[in-house]
Amino acid sequence: MPTPSIKLSSGYDMPIVGFGLWKVNNDTCADQVYEAIKAGYRLFDGACDYGNEVESGQGVARAIKEGIVKREDLFIVSKLWNSFHDGDRVEPICRKQLADWGVDYFDLYIVHFPISLKYVDPSVRYPPSWDSEDGKLELGKATIQETWTAMESLVDKSLARSIGISNFSAQLLMDLLRYARVRPSTLQIEHHPYLTQTRLVNYAQKEGIAITAYSSFGPLSFIELNVKHAEKTPPLFGHATITTIAKKYGKTPAQVLLRWATQRNVAVIPKSNDPSRLAQNLDVVGFDLEAGELEAISSLDQGIRFNDPHSYDLPVTIF
Numbered sequence: 001m002p003t004p005s006i007k008l009s010s011g012y013d014m015p016i017v018g019f020g021l022w023k024v025n026n027d028t029c030a031d032q033v034y035e036a037i038k039a040g041y042r043l044f045d046g047a048c049d050y051g052n053e054v055e056s057g058q059g060v061a062r063a064i065k066e067g068i069v070k071r072e073d074l075f076i077v078s079k080l081w082n083s084f085h086d087g088d089r090v091e092p093i094c095r096k097q098l099a100d101w102g103v104d105y106f107d108l109y110i111v112h113f114p115i116s117l118k119y120v121d122p123s124v125r126y127p128p129s130w131d132s133e134d135g136k137l138e139l140g141k142a143t144i145q146e147t148w149t150a151m152e153s154l155v156d157k158s159l160a161r162s163i164g165i166s167n168f169s170a171q172l173l174m175d176l177l178r179y180a181r182v183r184p185s186t187l188q189i190e191h192h193p194y195l196t197q198t199r200l201v202n203y204a205q206k207e208g209i210a211i212t213a214y215s216s217f218g219p220l221s222f223i224e225l226n227v228k229h230a231e232k233t234p235p236l237f238g239h240a241t242i243t244t245i246a247k248k249y250g251k252t253p254a255q256v257l258l259r260w261a262t263q264r265n266v267a268v269i270p271k272s273n274d275p276s277r278l279a280q281n282l283d284v285v286g287f288d289l290e291a292g293e294l295e296a297i298s299s300l301d302q303g304i305r306f307n308d309p310h311s312y313d314l315p316v317t318i319f
């Protein structure tokens with residue numbers, strides 16, 4: 001069954017389930033993308049700071065060459081890193097990322113964080129990081145309006161079909177909507193039962209902005225990064241609310257967590273290095289949870305956030 005999609009304000013359709021490319025290793029990435037396309041994935045969520053756009057593009061090229069898909073069947077997402085927020089840096093880095101992928105447009109190009117960092121030339125360091133050339137985090141000077149205006153010109157030049165934002169608060173989104181000539185099509189946020197962000201989700205959806213959830217499995221993705229409170233937070237896969245519902249439907253806890261999101265029209269982009277989990281994560285729209293079950297999962301909310309730039313040496317939290 002083809003994956004259902006969400007109609008974006010740009011007029012394009014975005015698959016509601018995709019494959020996240022963060023922490024996908026360089027040596028396996030091309031094969032994983034290729035296998036994911038064979039398994040039915042059409043959306044790939046990349047970023048320059050994931051450091052695997054060349055390999056992701058190789059996987060795409062192989063699938064296209066073998067006639068498994070055409071470029072227009074895919075929905076390729078990438079992100080603008082913080083050190084490229086200056087208005088004159090946006091287009092050159094987008095063009096470099098397109099060349100790395102081997103495609104001539106992104107379906108969706110997203111401002112990764114609402115944080116401008118000092119520019120570091122890709123010839124000095126690429127993929128980029130939170131640090132400047134001196135090895136310290138240094139803020140840049142671009143306003144979000146300057147960056148967004150440059151993002152809009154990517155649409156004008158057909159380098160991106162849709163543009164979006166990530167890790168924005170409601171206040172920043174309200175401000176952006178005051179001056180946006182091209183509205184953001186999507187807002188990508190950390191979203192799982194321990195961090196439901198219900199008011200932000202409702203506000204954005206009411207404004208016609210699709211929500212994409214990242215880190216749908218909560219603490220799991222952050223344990224390997226040694227995020228201390230991730231190790232201490234009870235895993236969602238073992239939570240009785242989730243396991244009871246999973247048992248009832250004959251699904252895995254992962255599938256229940258993903259269905260909880262997709263049934264509320266929130267897109268998901270789980271990452272897996274394992275072929276059977278990869279297939280399982282795509283099969284998350286063919287069953288429906290009852291309203292009371294959706295509510296029971298939502299009531300696990302404790303406002304616990306795992307991806308906070310404060311952990312990457314930003315002196316202040318942005319949320």
Ligand SMILES: NC(=O)c1ccc[n+]([C@@H]2O[C@H](COP(=O)([O-])OP(=O)(O)OC[C@H]3O[C@@H](n4cnc5c(N)ncnc54)[C@H](OP(=O)(O)O)[C@@H]3O)[C@@H](O)[C@H]2O)c1
Nearest residue numbers: 020021022045166214215216217221254270271272273277
């Ligand atoms: N915009 C942003 O700032 C931002 C931040 C974080 C992430 N993202 C995007 O969101 C994507 C997903 O988020 P994420 O990578 O943090 O984490 P995630 O998809 O929530 O979790 C990945 C973890 O779950 C495991 N896993 C995946 N499927 C499973 C299943 N069915 N059963 C059991 N375990 C499973 C994976 O292990 P295995 O690989 O071993 O299966 C991995 O340890 C990223 O890849 C990236 O594209 C965006």
